[in-house]
Amino acid sequence: MDYIIEMLNIRKEFTGIVANDNITLQVKKGEIHALLGENGAGKSTLMSILFGLYQPDKGVIKVRGKEVKITNPNIANELGIGMVHQHFKLVHNFTVTENIILGIEKTSNGRIDIKAAAAKIQELSNRYKLFVDPHAKIEDISVGMQQRVEILKMLYRDADILIFDEPTAVLTPQEIIELMGVIRSMAAEGKTILIITHKLKEIKAVAENCTVISKGKSIATVDVAETSQERLAELMVGRKVSFKVEKQPAKLGEEAFRLENVNVMNHRGIHAVKNVSLSARQGEILGIAGIEGNGQTELIEAITGLRKAESGKILIKGADISNMDVRKRSESGLGHIPEDRHKYGLVLDFTLEDNMILENYYKEPFSKGGILNRDKIRSYADNLIKQFDVRSAQGPITKARSMSGGNQQKAIIAREVDRSPSVMIVAQPTRGLDVGAIEYIHKRLLEERDKGKTIILFSLELDEILNVSDRIAVMFNGEIVGIVNADDTNENELGLMMAGGRRNTDE
């Protein structure tokens, strides 16, 4: 059989870690091939080797049947290999065209021929139905559109083997569907596509074959059409995974959390949260759904004290916390699992143990008379690490930066849950995590709920909202457009509300 890419028995070792151990990947021309694996399984390393960012210690790479040495990305480009990185590499105040031709500008008499380049980009955009305006500035276009600019960059360079690194991590559900369409049409034009992902749904939707990698080894290459999601997950994680969250009926207590006519401005001074009123009871998970950028972030910040609310009341068990600073709020029983775990949740250059006490460091027993008690901190961290199964290379003295995303999130959840707040604001708790970690985090959140805590869950993932919440409020354009019971709604109805359609409630 003819393979366009063959990576045979690849081994790559970093100091102390074997990232790739005898991995073999074979991709046919014109197919959509998925590379599936948990975070830290070695997918990205393998693709970085193919793209020339790393050199393999052992193994052979063949492109179109010929053995090649890809020692830098330029060679990869010459071989027709292009890569869309998870974090886009675009100049924000340049236009689409300027970004795409960057590095390969064609000049005539010392001037860049923007017109010809723009025309070619327009033509490519039309051919693959990308709808990109070559003259738009990057800062003015959506994240989904920016990704298409990255795709155009590869097409412009005549790449016919395209690598996508976690392409859907930053996209809205609608944009994901569009991306899948683009990928299919590129494959139909004869391009070979490699997708790195840990989202099974997307693999089922678009890929033909899938190579599963686990702990640096290639486990199997399977035909996607003949393999169920459950089977794929099992291959990836190495055990059975339940997708449906098992949930006891909620035992509701008294009202614990209440928002009254909360208004918040965003950093540009635009009215981002408009007259939001909500309430949640003990033992309840209230999900807040919505497309990104509809005021959720501002609302979270206003509740937790990171941003000032213009007006309105925020009540925990009847006490107004809206004029308190962050620390007072947290001492009044508010917990917060932040949306951006690198920016807010962790001090990445601190050790794991120092991160575990990030909000309690000033309290006894961690601090006495202004002096840290290192022994107590260590034993506390050790305990949480064990209890929440936070895995890291060196235990409590591991730098948070070096931990995998899933374990970083587990550490934050351990810290917050252990503080035992009566109301917990949970934002995007599973973003970028693999199925094993997601399953675990959902279980923990439900445990807290069953202990009588109140959880406000902000999530962009509809599946998560539907599976975990008891009630669901939908935010659109800064307003709550409706509140429904999780049991008698579905993805379609929520999707409609998220797009601004109000629900006809007879309440």
Add this chain to the structure above:
Amino acid sequence: MSKNKLLIPLLAVLLGFVSGAIVMLITGHNPIEAYSALLKGAGFYGNIKRLGDTLLNTTTLILTGLSIAFAFRTGLFNIGVPGQMLMGGFIAVLIGAKLSYPAAIHVPLAVIGATVGGACWAFVPGILKARFRIHEVVSGIMMNYIAMWSVYYFVPVLIPGNFNTESRPIIQTASLRTEWLSAIFKGSYVNSGLFIALFCVVLVWWILEKTTFGYELKSVGFNIHASKYAGMKVNRNMILSLMIAGALAGLAGATFYIGYADNIKIGMLPSHGFDGIAVALLGLNNPFGVLLAALLFGFMNAGRLFMQSATNVPNELVPIIIAIIIFFAATSLMLQTWLQRVEKLVKRNGDK
């Protein structure tokens, strides 16, 4: 990792001296002679007075280095050290020249005055940063010049000296010099500022590593957002951090102006202030690293003139070597890649 961390500054120093040797060979000097003269000039053998001068140089550098390093650990670049040092020194000289007390009161008073002076001078960039988000480098540089010209104005008005360019000397009861130290080091100006500096090394280390306050400062330095999330008073911490850095710079001023110089000259910023940046960089912003780096720079500065007179190697070679050391310390990433390559080569040869 931590092994490499220590290796890189050492390697930078080694490369600096090797490069200096190459320059000497090219210009027809004997590097071994020159370096042994440098060591002799710094008092490592021979004359103990010279060792005292090395320690004198080191004293001030420890404090300015600590000032930079401390602020840096909080995420701030205290480029205002020269101004803070000058103001600290000015207050100390003022107290030393104007007031008259027995030494047991006079010295502490002058030292405290210097500390407070430096801290107050650093408070300005601190509050500007906290309130208006004005970058501390911009306001720090401006404060340097304000300090320089304030001293230029106030010295002739308040404590005029024999020349227009300097103040009158302090009364000896305010001097940091002590007889027993001068006796040990045969008349060197090394003074009890050395003990203040050593005490500060331990103090800064203790604050950063052992206290809740240090934990907060480091947290703010690493990640301001997570610190806000954790409920820390980020603005207050930034101001306090700069003030402590300023206090250390003020102390540096005391060791220089009432330890070494006896009076204050107008129209110039002390060069130790900027040298502190290099000391902190080479010392990896670690208090004990700062101590070692200050010793190195201190001995090179102290020995350079002797080297020139003994071997005819121009003393300007010393700043060249220092510059090369700083260059290699600053490009630690480059050194790291080199190290990795060497490691690989060694491994490969080992396999064969």
